[in-house]
Amino acid sequence: MVDSSFDYHAALSACAQGDPAALQRLYAQEAPRMLALANIMLGDQTAAQNAVHDAFVLVWKNAGSYDSRTGSARAWIYSIMRYRTLSMLRRSLAPASSAPVTPSVLPAYEDGxxxxxxxxxxxxxxxxxxxxxxxxxxxxxxxxxxxxxxxxxxxxxxxxxxxxxxxxxxxx
Structure with a gap:
């Protein structure tokens, strides 16, 4: 469950200032859901773990470029993970399947x-x-x-x- 009191914007700001504890908190908050989404998209647990790892590396490196006027901090983090995952799919790093993955039951979402x-x-x-x-x-x-x-x-x-x-x- 998402901790509604978690301040994503503050965590990204702290990451931009080089605070590794902020990245750890952000990781603990979102990694399980990001891994579930990446696993659905890639269909492979190892590839999904790599995608989430790469996404958090990119979050760390690019936290300073986050602009709250473009959307929520949480959405920004997920967009990085999604684009990273799609990039992996396009480069065929993830196992190719004959049929695209489209879940019949959507994952449980929280918030809005x-x-x-x-x-x-x-x-x-x-x-x-x-x-x-x-x-x-x-x-x-x-x-x-x-x-x-x-x-x-x-x-x-x-x-x-x-x-x-x-x-x-x-x-x-």
């Missing part, structure tokens, strides 16, 4: 993401699956359309419809 996850779960499979393929596998419209056997235009409409429904569930 719970409503979005629930809304995504309610979307028709034809709309939900392409969104998950893009997020978890980093696939583009052409690749997803080819896998699903539909046109790119039809796929774009499905994704737009799903994202519109997700936007409606966001808190005001």
């Amino acid at each position: 993401a719970a409503g979005v996850a629930a809304a995504l779960q309610q979307q028709p499979d034809g709309s939900r699956k392409p969104v998950l393929m893009a997020f978890y596998n980093g696939m583009n419209y052409s690749d997803i359309a080819a896998r699903l056997g539909c046109s790119v235009a039809e796929l774009r409409n499905r994704v737009r419809s799903c994202l519109r429904a997700l936007r409606e569930c966001e808190p005001a």
